[in-house]
Amino acid sequence: MNSIAAFALLLSYLLPYVSPKTFPLLSVLSLAVPILIVVNVVFLIYWVVLLNKKAILSLVVLVLGISHVTSLYKISGKSTEDTTDGISLLSFNVRSFNRFSWIDSKTIPQDISAFVRSESPDIFCAQEYYNNPDTDFSQYQYKFEDFNNDNGELALVVFSKYPIVNKGSLHFKKTANNIIFCDIAIQKDTLRIYNVHLQSHKISSNTNRISQEDSQKLLKRIQISFERQQEQVDELIEHMRQSPYRNIVMGDFNNSAYSYVYDKIVSEGLQDTFKEAGKGFGKTWEFDLFPVRIDFILVPEEYEVLEFKNIHQELSDHYPIFSRVQL
Template structure:
């Protein structure tokens, strides 16, 4: 740093801090939230750290300084994180519609039943969008009982309410016959996971619809003073610990089936977390990684591209397309993917 002026030295120190934080974040998928809840919160900041380190790399590159290598090397070490964060567009191949299975996952925020948005027609707009895209299988999180009749264009459905008195639950709609259904029964929460065994051609496909523990963070309302920030980190960390319990319930349940599987849902966590890593494992694919492009943002957060909604088919499927529709109907965007079953040889 001898050849750097005082300003550059200050920038380099700040750069070093963010490079170290990004390096630490690479270990987060292997850190159990229940054991280190506050540390696990850093997984939410990985998109921010990637962007900041990329900006530092560009800064030093423009100035033709060798300090560029620090952030570049750190970014290259986390190459898998980069591909989880951004995908370059790939050439689209011609698709045979008859051989595809289309899947959509969508957190609809109760179809605006509590008027969080002043648009009184928002629920009808969401239903019209779903009808227009017409996915073969539709997984909805935060479904409200009032909308059951409006989705009667699907011949088969399973809506999981935690109790008979609940009006809020998760739902799976299908154009194919549903053979069996059930719930995962997440304890001490209104969130839940459900599943449906669906007969697709001659195959039975198990579809999970997961809505893991919500973070209950409104960036527009949170007061981020030092004291409140520490409370916020503690609160999010505790919710990540609950997500670990929910993830473990899912893993035990899934390991009991031999069916081809598609996992959909709002994980309320990023692709840089232990929760995502343990759910996906080695047997599931991420449709964004296989066929997505851009940042793949699924949560309507105004500052950074958070991807917390996923379609994860197992390796018996080939992922053909992945698309996110940036609609402002909910605080989440609908995610759509076209899959084809691989032919057994």
């Protein structure tokens, strides 16, 4: 059992380099990497602590994938006392402000508005945004929203305290998912902000609902969504390479830090702010089985990450993430 778990984790290290279109079934394994890491840690503890024996197999595999381990859990974080230093970034999938009463609360739009005011980020990227009359983001002078679904109800939005000098959308076809961008003038510099919402797997956070679903249909749907994510990220990277400015990518990737699409984006000279300054599991999506991190703030490698935090407020099925960086 230990050998099987170790081999599966070792195999998962190859996933960032394997195209979902080439091996879609193998790509699905990326969703199980957190479980594989935990299982191998349990085996390590079992051999060393309980049986007082050497646990070479799991130890070697975990050490080889130390970057995978730190993507799952960070022992210590980083923060700065000077909250005026650098620029602050917030990304949050607001799930249309609880439009269909997923959460038992009538004040979610007002609560999210109050939360954003309290954090007061310089740039706020929202996914699954819905024009709700009970929201108030009037503290932002600049805004760009883009609706990419047939009924024109859900949008990606960028709010900014700094002037937006250019904006646009990648306009993905036949999907409500999308990527938008804004060029924002900050002091003497201009940054390009990408707000990302990659193809959804449409997986419920409730394990009971997952168990009731046909496993073959679920697996096929996930394979197709992985392939579409690859196409969307290919478009994003082509667009990023034509950018005249430094790029910041943030949003809901609908995929983990162990995936092909995450690795492709990070490889464009970006760093994961959670890995640099985060703490704990970095959970960004509510899921019963294990902590899931599918929302990211990626900034240029030459920027100093001053702070990162996950904010565990139950205002959506996602948790907002916040980072402060020095340009």
